[in-house]
Amino acid sequence: MPIASAVPTANDERLDAELVAAGLNPADFREPDHRAPLDVAGLIAEVPAQNTTKGMFFDPLARAARKYGVGAEARYVAFRDYPLRDFMRLIADYASARFPGLPTREALRRVGWEAFPTLMSSVAGRVIFAFAGREVRSALRLAPDAYKHSLSHCSVRSRLNGVGQAVLEYRGVWNFADCYQVGVIEGGCRAFGAEPSVRVCARGLADVDMLIRW
Secondary structure, X not given: OOOOOOOOOOOHHHHHHHHHHOOOOXXXXXXXXXXXXXXXXXXXXXXXOOOEEEHHHHHHHHHHHHHOOOOOOOOOOOOOEEEHHHHHHHHHHHHHHHOOOOOHHHHHHHHHHOHHHHHHOOHHHHHHHHHOOOOXXXXXXXHHHHHHHHEOOXXXXXXXXXXXXXXXXXXXXXXXXXXXXXXXXXXXXXXXXXXXXXXXXXXXXXXXXXXXEO
């Protein structure tokens, strides 16, 4: 799988015009640099202590991580809240063990590809996306609800939901918003039969606007 996202060529003018009409500047969105250095420990240190995620994401990740020699607790309770900092450490340790030799951001992106099947294995995930059918546009419109049930103290908003593109606005999403979360969206789109191109506009350590085209 190539490291770079594919860049769409068809209908770019129409799609860019739709962005402008929504008050967005197409030039603000850039292809993520998955080879850029990432200070994982420094980022985790910035995460507010009250931020949590659900055990339903911890448990499958921990099982996968143990196969690669990464230590993790034996069991996590699905709907119990756990510190996001611990989740991020486990993601990072698993990514480096699962994809040795790849840049950290690219490894995290690929771990993100595995997140959507985990969500859909839960009752909450199946309920949230029950109305999406097989349409990636509908799934992206519902994505903010999935984040609301997955992460605390954050906001994910659908800024644009058009034909062939969507923009998601991430605020306070600390768990690797510009690489792991890119992979989460890519994996989710592929589950709905679409091959996405993702560009990002980074506004802070945990604040990213994500442009998805398919």
